[in-house]
Amino acid sequence: MLVWALFSDVFLWRTKGAKCLAAHTTNPKLDAVIGSKAQFRQLEPVPATPEAIAIFIERAIWDISEPRKDQVRKRLRAGLVADIKKEDLAAIETKWRECAANSEKVERAEYDRQRADLLRDLVCGSATYQKEIAARIFRKWDAPDRHDFFTRLARGLLGLDGKECAATKDLGDRAIEFLRQVVSRPPPAK
Numbered sequence: 772m773l774v775w776a777l778f779s780d781v782f783l784w785r786t787k788g789a790k791c792l793a794a795h796t797t798n799p800k801l802d803a804v805i806g807s808k809a810q811f812r813q814l815e816p817v818p819a820t821p822e823a824i825a826i827f828i829e830r831a832i833w834d835i836s837e838p839r840k841d842q843v844r845k846r847l848r849a850g851l852v853a854d855i856k857k858e859d860l861a862a863i864e865t866k867w868r869e870c871a872a873n874s875e876k877v878e879r880a881e882y883d884r885q886r887a888d889l890l891r892d893l894v895c896g897s898a899t900y901q902k903e904i905a906a907r908i909f910r911k912w913d914a915p916d917r918h919d920f921f922t923r924l925a926r927g928l929l930g931l932d933g934k935e936c937a938a939t940k941d942l943g944d945r946a947i948e949f950l951r952q953v954v955s956r957p958p959p960a961k
Contacts, residue, residue: 775795777795784805796871805817884919884920
């Protein structure tokens, strides 16, 4: 189940198992596309040709150790290359469209509040790897349309929401200063 996952403008061709209760899905891309590449400062879709799929699979598994690498390669080939019935593909697409329709029923602000609280609890409640988890969350903190989400999460990680966060002491001075800057940023002009 994809609880609190965010799928926005992502390629979901042949992606099975969409159980997206509490996930947020907007503009799912269901065409036979395996990814995108930069061309003249714009992202262009890469059609899911046999050659493009083979390149995608090898890139996806390049840092996986043996024997797991072969297992993942076989699974990706089964999902991306094997024949699929039209009705099965249509069912997959219908499920993702239902996810997007259900997402429209929940305001983005409410979803962001709940997701920020979940991530805060994940970092602050983790017994191990708190610093590493937080570092992965910090990667995309520059989206102006997510100001309230990032501010709420930063306040939580700093313990400014009234709850102590054990991970804060492990984050380091630069990370803490970064979180303080996020909290102090004014909302973007509308």
